[in-house]
Amino acid sequence: MRLTFNMQFNQSLNGILNAQQRMTKAESQLSKQTRILSPADDPAGAAKVLSLDQNKTQIDQYQTNSILLKNNLALQETVLTSMRTSYDRVLTLTIASGNGTYGAEQRKAIAFELRNIQTELFDLMNTRAADGSYIFAGYQDKTPAYERDPVTGVFEFKGDDGNRALQISQSISLPGNDSGKAIFESVFKRFQPQVTLAPAGANLNVSNQTTFDSFYRANFDSLNPLNNQFSLQIDAGGSYQLLRNSTAVNPPVTGSYTAGQPISFNGLTFNLDAATTLPTQVDFTLPPPEQTNVLNTIQRYIDILNDPNATSDELSVVLADTLQEIASTSSNVDGSLANLGGRLNVVDSVFNTNADLLISNQQYKADISEVDLAAALTEIKRQEVALQAASQTFQKVNATTLFDYIR
Template sequence: MRLTNNQMFSRSIQDMSQTQKRLNSAHAQVTTQEKFKTSGDAPAEIAKSSYLNDEIKKNTQYQTNSSMLKSTLGLEETTLNNLHTAMERGRVLSVRALNGAVGEKDRHAISLEIGQVQKEVFSLVNTKNANGDYIFSGTSSQLQPYIKDDQTGLYTYRGNEQDNKIQIATNVYIGSGDNGRRVFESSPARLTVNTSNLTGLITAAKSEVVDQGEYDNFHTHNYDHNNPVNNTFKLNIMAPLVPGDRDTYEIQDNLNNVLQSGYFSSDRGVRFNGVNISAQGSSPGSVDISLMPSVNTNILNTLESLKTALSDASLEKVDFRESMADAQVGIENAQYSVVSTISMIGGRNNTIERVNESNSSFKIINQEAMAILTETDLAAAMTDLTKEQNILEMSYKSFNKINDLSLFNSI
């Protein structure tokens, strides 16, 4: 077969052009350190790398969310710790007020300090974050959670019961705060008892919880939420059968079952399941003893009641002791709720740490897989570059040799 000079020239140019393309591709891989220039070079690998890139971006965003979440939870935890400290000061002051050496002026001074504690608590429960959102309003973060009703003098919660949540991993959402309804409105007030419906020659009656633990246990096991009449017991005071003997008493339930009986003295009263019931007058007569329902209150209203009791010089000793006991139990329950919330925040922080470590591991794994798919093996790319350079040089030399071939050169 005869090869013309044009055929040899064209074939040489074509080979050098292909070699130049391979050289350019090898050079691009070395300089950009990427295997492929377009998706058409390797569609499957590019598709896989796009998926991995999306996963890496997700993990990066999750890590950013985790950092923001830890900062938000840190603000809440600091606020709750300050609240606990303020509450403890209020509790200490309520205990000090029961000291027999504390007079009317001292109580007034204590009430003024309680007022300052209340202002601090009011400020803390209305804390804002850096974005100007109230951290205890739930999802209604633009609404101030606590305000004071000027007509009732009570503090009310205006937020909702929903918590904001932030995604820190696939299907993992962590609450970024706690609404005030759960933290401050779920604290039970002190369980109390009430006397009413005086009959016969009984002119006055009072009840005082002298053993809170005993009474709480009795209340828990005997309070009837479905039938309130079962929550009322009757103290019957009866004249002695023998003239000159002491009066006697019986305590009956709603079915007239006698639960307790004995001699009665108005000076000492009657001790009944942690409650001391005193009655003034003479026999015969009766007093109704009612278990009061369990209710929740917030710390602001507890401090308001404490402040009012300290400022009221007309309160009798029993009523004053009851008011101080109400405050102490209310504050302790509020402290327990705050400490429980701090514990939950600690648990959330631990979860964030573990999930963040997993996200970091997944991100590294995905980056390595993506690098295998799309990044150039630099050593192999340098070898290919050198090889293509040598091939191109040899192609140039061969072209020059072939181009010089002619019959005239042999004559």
């Protein structure tokens, strides 16, 4: 009898504990809004939920990267837009200073404004992001992109051509900055020939820069310097021809020279003194291309404007150089702005796509694990009834005595 009593007691107690456990689980599911409290509740569902959580974490990081990338690109866009406005002002001042009626004081006034613009551009080219990095310095973003040599006064690029990319989706990575080397340093000085031999009073000018630039790019030989040597030869009868490396060019360039009249060729104009004795020749070479940056371009023009001994011809040459180099820099900036706009569009598109993926992720996770409110409340009520029944049974068993069994 004692054994039977103990068995009934233990069964009743276990009934209460099991009912309490089931009720606690139902309440936890309701409070946590999930039916999977542990992998044992639904192994397959728990694995899917874990995968969805990992996917959400990854997309959240992509979204964080997108925001950071957009802020970086927006900052660069603002800086380049401001610089583009400054370039236009430099062009305006440069063209105005070419007015032959301007005196020394007016040129100095223009030089003073150009120096202020130069200082502004120098600051913009050393713009720092919120984290203190120099946005145009490439990978060397802890130091300024540009510095001025205290001895020579030359502005030098101190960064590199790297850019830091940020991952904004599983397959899309975009650079968050552009190196100043690509934007500001990839500017060629104005192409122009270098006269090596000419009779007195003769000169060689670039009359059409676009045409000459095309000729230069098509003919400059970086491997054989002799192919960069040209000669305009005029014989005693006034017939002329153009030679390259002592050989007639192909197609031939020939004609008849009239004393005092210019000879034009591919954007070049040869001017000889009318009294020049024939035969004669003008030798010139195509010098190697050189690169510069806008800061040095402006500095050179400031120097010529402030030089009281500069001739009109010297001023004209530097003016043409400045116009050409500023235009090239402006073109680089325009290209960078267009590229930035494209990247910003991609960032916005990917950000919206990722936001949609997060919503789908959340919905799928809810379908797998989210608890049904009505079912959870029903289960709690059912377990509450079961617990009450088990408690009542336990009370009866616990009140049973040996006399009850005897009866």
